[in-house]
Amino acid sequence: MHPGVPGVFTLQTDMMKGRIEGEKRVVELMIRLYCRHKEGNSELCGGCAELLSYARQRLDRCPFANAKPTCRKCRVHCYRRGEREQIRRIMRWAGPRMLFFHPAAAVGHLLRELFARGGAPAHRRPSA
Ligand SMILES: [Zn+2]
Structure with a gap:
């Protein structure tokens, strides 16, 4: 997606609102x-x-607080290796099921980001 595309901007501002809280909630629901x-x-x-x-x-x-992208896209890979594998496994299993169990919490865009393409390109060089 290109930042210049109309509509994307509002979506992004919306996504930044309470990003951390939202992510915490979704992570908790998935783990449970x-x-x-x-x-x-x-x-x-x-x-x-x-x-x-x-x-x-x-x-x-x-470090990005609410201005960060979802963890999947984050360039700071702060999870330890073991935990990362574990959380990834859980998300892969729970992600699709969230739509049935917690449709309200299964924030569409968040899930899409998490599952857009598994195996985040961990070493893609940030342009900045
Ligand atoms: Zn358990």
Whole structure:
């Protein structure tokens, strides 16, 4: 998408609003969904709880605050390797299911960004 395209700008400003909070909420929902339905736990298990607090912590410390792109596109790869694999697996599983379980929270554009193309080009050089 090109920044000059009409409509894109308003969409982006909208997306920047509360980006971090929104991402936190979606991450939490996804982890819970995964833990309950995929792992079959009635309560969030230890591993998932840890991953969730880790993810929240990363978002809290995100240097881009609300002006950042989604984590998938972020050039700062702040997740540790293990956690990144884990969260990626969860998102891949939970992403499509979010539309059924949490249609309101499954913010269309956020999910689209997360799944636009798996395996973020981690080493694409930022132009700035
Ligand atoms: Zn779990």
